[in-house]
Amino acid sequence: MRAIDLLNGRLKLRHLVLVAAIADQGSVLRAAEHLHLAQPAVTRSLREVETLLGVELFVRGPRGVTPTMFGEAFLEHARAVLAELRRAGERISGLADGEVGTVTIGTLLAGSNVLLPRAIAALKEDRPGITVIVQEATFDAQVPRLLDGEIDLILGRLNPIGDLRGLRQVTLYGEPVRLVARHGHPARTRRGLSLADLLDYPWVLPLEQTALRAELEQLFRAEGLVPPGNLVECTSVLTVRTLVRDTDMIAALPELVARTDAGIAPLPVPLEAVRRQVGVTLPAHRSPTPSARLMLDHLRREAAEIRDLVAG
Numbered sequence: 001m002r003a004i005d006l007l008n009g010r011l012k013l014r015h016l017v018l019v020a021a022i023a024d025q026g027s028v029l030r031a032a033e034h035l036h037l038a039q040p041a042v043t044r045s046l047r048e049v050e051t052l053l054g055v056e057l058f059v060r061g062p063r064g065v066t067p068t069m070f071g072e073a074f075l076e077h078a079r080a081v082l083a084e085l086r087r088a089g090e091r092i093s094g095l096a097d098g099e100v101g102t103v104t105i106g107t108l109l110a111g112s113n114v115l116l117p118r119a120i121a122a123l124k125e126d127r128p129g130i131t132v133i134v135q136e137a138t139f140d141a142q143v144p145r146l147l148d149g150e151i152d153l154i155l156g157r158l159n160p161i162g163d164l165r166g167l168r169q170v171t172l173y174g175e176p177v178r179l180v181a182r183h184g185h186p187a188r189t190r191r192g193l194s195l196a197d198l199l200d201y202p203w204v205l206p207l208e209q210t211a212l213r214a215e216l217e218q219l220f221r222a223e224g225l226v227p228p229g230n231l232v233e234c235t236s237v238l239t240v241r242t243l244v245r246d247t248d249m250i251a252a253l254p255e256l257v258a259r260t261d262a263g264i265a266p267l268p269v270p271l272e273a274v275r276r277q278v279g280v281t282l283p284a285h286r287s288p289t290p291s292a293r294l295m296l297d298h299l300r301r302e303a304a305e306i307r308d309l310v311a312g
């Protein structure tokens with residue numbers, strides 16, 4: 001098969017939808033039910049795609065289907081095409097009336113506690129017809145979905161994008177990261193409390209693949225310390241706050257997260273080496289949809305007020 005063969009009209013949009021549905025549902029039968037089609041029709045259409053491509057896209061097994069190497073490659077492009085078509089439909093609708101649409105936000109820990117709820121509330125008051133979808137995951141997990149168009153922007157601490165071409169970042173405000181513990185934590189009774197003293201207690205840290213975790217581990221090593229061995233790895237702000245409030249665990253949290261929980265407070269151990277910038281990460285070569293653009297406008301407005309709150 002030559003690449004030009006995919007442009008001769010034999011590959012249909014329904015083929016892309018069908019292959020994505022089979023992968024998402026894990027079986028031809030469940031894909032047929034999801035698409036409200038008969039199973040033989042789905043099987044026949046899948047055979048058409050595989051014949052056109054000249055490769056097998058799925059391995060059939062007793063519990064369903066698994067994408068082959070060729071299937072994974074085709075799915076990556078199929079999902080990108082479908083995402084772009086969804087974005088095209090939303091853009092046309094948004095240009096027509098500016099009242100409806102969807103914006104999908106990938107969120108990290110910083111910014112999710114104060115900035116994002118305020119911006120969402122302002123957006124919904126301005127445009128009640130816009131649906132806001134918030135999905136939490138690590139930065140590395142969100143980037144492929146951002147580039148594929150499945151999410152519109154990533155909000156949180158600005159991670160170094162390094163060699164990840166195709167991204168741009170917009171800084172919204174600076175927010176310190178603090179080491180926090182419950183009010184009655186025994187470490188608060190120590191004079192001249194240091195980072196080394198805190199190793200006597202359990203910690204809750206971000207996942208290993210996050211930039212904040214890497215920065216914290218670098219901080220320990222810079223002071224000649226071994227990173228905590230007694231720890232829980234977690235990125236859920238609700239779980240982290242509960243663990244810190246109800247146990248002797250120590251965590252590193254954005255200042256605004258710590259401020260909004262009466263049961264926890266910062267410890268007098270600075271984290272000057274940890275980056276502070278909170279902002280959004282966007283695709284560099286794709287314009288935001290009208291809904292995403294409105295979301296960005298509200299994020300900027302609310303961030304301007306938060307800058308004063310953090311400074312105070």
